Structure formats: structure tokens, C-alpha cells
Amino acid sequence: MSWVGDRHLRVSVGEHAAEESRRLVLAATAAVHNGQIPSVVEVVPGYSTVLVTFDLAGLDARRVEGALHSALSNLPERVTPPGDGRLIEVPVCYEMPWSPDLVEVAGLHAMNTTEVVDLHCSVEYTVRFIGFSPGFPYLDGLPERLATPRLDRPRTRVPAGSVAIGGAQAGIYPRDSPGGWRLIGRTPLELFEPRRDPPSLLAAGDRVRFSPMSKDAFDRATAARGEN
């Protein structure tokens, strides 16, 4: 645990295998939220860290250090942090025009597109944290056989909801943005809606499973939302 800015304190859970890091980060995040630490403004988990940001006005550094030590020293051995165990099903249309890289990904792995879709949908992914841009989930669990290098030249526009593979990572783009990941499908789910409570569909600790949906179903779902 160390100050990394005059109002930012970094908690590191240490070097562990991915699943252990994940569990410890979730437990530490919960401990900070429940620990009644004064002046806390933000609690942001990472792969093996939790960043705690404070309001500098009235900050008593010694007091918050003490409160954090207390909260973190009582991390239970076996913990089910809030959010763990919540399974979110993400329907995905794997048909064109929403899957422009699917054929190439299949070819690169000597599979057909059906096998790629089946494999993509066959596992449970875990959300390590939401980061980088609003609602963007960092997902663990992509089957090794689907790991595919990023495009040499990123696209200038990847549509919101695009389901993608970037190296060994699985991801979903919350909004239209440039992107270099391989697009294999698109979900009608809104990963981020600022007027919703909570605004992000996913949170650290959630589990995700993808399931195929037809193009008709996709079109109906997005028409109902008033966009395409």
C-alpha cells in the first residue's frame, strides 16, 4: 500500500496467478467500500491493484492509512465479493455485416466460422474490471485457440456493441470508436448508458457468456431501441 499522488493511494495484492489476483482485488475493493474510510472519492480496481482516490480537502493521511490497514488486514480467506457469481448473458449476432473479421479469424486457426462461434460461446469469461473508457470490460477467458493478432491497420470506426478479439483478449466496444481488434460479432446490449443506474452493464467480478442470435433478432432488438 503506498501513496502514488498527494491524494491517491495504491493497494497492490502482490504477484499471484490470475484467478487469485482476481479474487484478492475483488475482496480488497469490497473491503475499501465497506471499511468506512474517510474522504474516499474513487475506488478503481486493476489486474492486481486497487487505486483509492481521496478528497484532499480535510484529508487526514495518517487516519486513512490506519483505516485502510484495518480494512485490508481482515480480508477473509474465502470470500465471495459482491458481483461475483452474477452471470450476464450477452447475445451476439455473428452474421454479416457485424462479423467482418470472422471468416479470416476462422481461416487463421484452420477452423470454420461455426466452430469459431461455438468455441467463443462455449466458455465463461470473467470481468476483471471496467477501464480505459466508459463501460469497457476487460475480459479474461478467451480460449487460446481463438487468440488472434490485432489488425495491422486499425479501423477508423468500430460500431458500438462490436464483439472483438485483440491478441489473447476478448472485448466488447461500448461505443463507436476507432479500433484494431478483430470483429467477430455485435451485441444489441448497451454496455454503457449514462442515464441508467448503474450506467455500466458490467462490473468487476461479473461473469459473461456469449450466445448467438439471428440477424433478424438483432435488427428487431436495435429497432426497438430506435437505432441501427
Add this chain to the structure above:
Amino acid sequence: MGFFRVLEPGLFTTVQDLGRAGCGAFAVPPGGVMDRISARLANSLVGNQPGASLLEMTLTGSSLHFEHDATIAFVGARAHAHIDGVGSRPRDLREGASITVRAGETVRIGALDHGCRVYLSIAGGLRVPNVLSSRSTLPGAGFGGHEGRSLRAGDRLEFDPAPPDAEASLGEHDWSLLREITTRRDIRAVPGAHATLFDDAAGRSFWDSPFSMSSHSDRVGLRLEGPRIVPPLGGRMASEGMMWGAVQVPADGQPIVLMADHPTTGGYPVIACVSTADLPVLGQLRPRDVIRFQQVTLEESRALYKARERRLESGVPRS
């Protein structure tokens, strides 16, 4: 209620306030005004709460046609500004003082100098929706402020007209504070999360060298040009929480200082974190301005903030 129409938006003008808190876990950054000192002074001049929404203008200001009476003020970088009246000669506008605008008049804020951003406040504040508890614009994500974007010619914005306060203007204390915000070039910072991973030569190079502000800088981050600082681990690490003021060093060795709309997580090593007190100074840097970093302790950094807040509170705008 009152309206103004944007005739010319200026280079990059957005509705901002003091930003958001508690949304980092959704990857929504704090956002809000890049120079909190100037914005708070602008709001106090028109009798607004410090957190009232106002316009942040960048490098060149806006021309706004007022359809209703308003009391406004502008504070920050030096702005050449005047009002075009109805059937009368243009009159120069003074920065740092409340100004009465009559229905039908056009406020023209031109090129800025001695700083990068100027804040235009309107008594009563801007009537834009509250999104995630703030009226700040997050342009990268397309929400907040006025339609989630910078202003364009033709935009029509609503304000809540408040009864005109007594005339107010900045006192000497405020001017001296403002001068410091727009002229300081030694940026105080504490060692960052990964400072100990940088080798001695890289550390010395960072703390001892001048860096120039690149024009590829914006509300997300300031890109600095200077000697190449060699990062550890090829400049890539596992992602972790980031903050406004973090000085990241990617593989090319050119530091990036994260600002208000920063990505909430990142994988570049962080060599330093700018003192909270000096964040408004960063918000006033122009392309080609040259800065140096000055290492301070945590205690010194917090003391700087306390001293700055005391200065802000002691200078109350007087008529």
C-alpha cells in the same frame, strides 16, 4: 429563462463544471474544468456557486449572441473581448469583472494569450441536463454538457437568469493567484506508482530536463516533447487505475500527463504524479510552452494545496 446563440464557437468550447466523483469504477473520469481556480473565480464574480456550469474556451473564444439580459464574467487566459451592442459602437470587455449583457448584444471573445483556457460564467448557470451528477461534457464518450460535444455555430443554449448581483471584480489577491496559474513553469510532482522501476539515468533525465508542450495535447492528456526517458519493461505493464496528473512514459519515451478526461486505467509506467495544486497550471499550458518538473514530498504537495485554497478564499471579489 434566457438563451444565447453561438455565432462562432471558438477552437474548442464545452460546458463544464467541477466534474464527477465516484464514477471511476465505470471508467468515467472526473472531467470538469481544466483550471479549477479560474473557473471558481469566474463563478464567484456572478454570484454563482463554485460548481455552477459555465463555458470552457480553448485558445480562441466564442462569439455569443444573447437573446435575453444576462450577467457574465470571464477569467483565465487573457482574452481580447468586446460587446457588439444594438445600434451602438462595440465596447471593450474587461476580464475579471462582472458584465451586464443586454438582450440583442453579442459578446465576442477572440484569441487568448498568457494561458490556454478562459472560463465564461453566466449568473444562474447553464441549463443543460445533469448526467451522472454533473453538467460537465465528456466529448470522448459523447455525453454530458451540451449534447456531449463541443459547441458549434448555431447552437442555442439556455441559462437560468439570476437577479443581477452588485458589480464585482477580482481583487489584487485573485489577480496574483491568476498570474501564478498562468505563468508557473516549474511543475511540482511526487514520485509516481512505478518511479522505483525507472533506472537512475531515466529518473535524472526526467527531473532535470525541460519539456515542451505538444500541440497534440487536449483534455485527455498533455503530450510532452523532450529527451527520451527510457521506461522499464518496454513501457508496457498490466493495467491499473490512473489519475489526473499521472505522468506516463510509453515506449517512445515521451511523457504524457493525464488530464481531466483521462482513461481511468492504463498500462504505461507512471514516473510521477503532479501535485493537485498545480493541476490548474497544467490546464493553462499552451503548445510550445516549456515546463520542468520539480520533485516534492507528499507533505509538501499537500501543503501547497492548503496554501492555494487559503489564497483562493482570502481573495473575495469586491465591487
